[in-house]
Amino acid sequence: MSTQIHPTAYIEDGAALGDGVVVGPFCHIGPHARIGANSVLMTHSVVTGHTELGEGCVLHPHAVLGGVPQVIGFESTPDSRLVVGENCVFREYATAHSGMPKFGGLTVIGNNCFVMIGAHIAHDNHIGNNVVMANNVSLAGHITVGDNVWFGGLAAVHQFSRIGRNAFVGGGAIVVEDVIPFGSVVGNHAKLSGLNMVGLKRRGFSKADIRDIRAAYKAIFLGDGLFKDRLEQASQDYAENPLAMEIITFIREGDRPICKPG
Secondary structure (H helix, E strand, O other): OOOEEOOOOEEOOOOEEOOOOEEOOOOEEOOOOEEOOOOEEOOOOEEOOEEEEOOOOEEOOOOEEEEOOOOOOOOOOOOOEEEEOOOOEEOOOOEEEOOOHHHOOEEEEOOOOEEOOOOEEOOOOEEOOOOEEOOOOEEOOOOEEOOOOEEOOOOEEOOOOEEOOOOEEOOOOEEOOEEOOOEEEEOEOOEEEEEOHHHHHHOOOOHHHHHHHHHHHHHHHOOOOOHHHHHHHHHHHOOOOHHHHHHHHHHHHOOOOEOOEO
């Protein structure tokens, strides 16, 4: 399939477009952008900076990818990059910024992500696959998001936070602490409300897997005694259970507080 470019689109010299790319009216593609095959840029969408867009992505009107970090005095540089995987959708006014060189200079968005209206991915974020961000979700810089995470509308996440895979962040939540894998958090400031049971079932986790995750969750967060002691005991009791150990390892590896039940 040949590339289709509307006559009002502005594509700067040096930009690379794959086969089958469709560029709509009044789009702007910068000189260092790389657009994967069969991607679609709808009217007024922008890909700028040192940005790589994977195959089959769709940018809706006024989506902007590759802007420089929102850091006072920062200037564009080849060492500030954004890499987006395949089959991602960015709805109207969604934005994603490139990374800061002193922190590695790279913002990464995985495959099959769905970024809804007005959502923002800041510099140096590392977003996994199959992540869904509802309207006006705001991720500050240096955040790590695991696979299959869902964010409800208007949620916001503090810089340097970690969101474990298959977690759910409720609408309007203000997340200032790390969220465990499989966890569900709500509120301002967000607190752990339990496990993301809907997400686990949708992702095909077996009843046995869910039972093991629930048992480990209760042992870590709802038992008697100090949290650190419960965590240590759980690490012994569930040493042979990889899903339970995933939660325990996530907690141990972080250097920020963990969201706990309110």
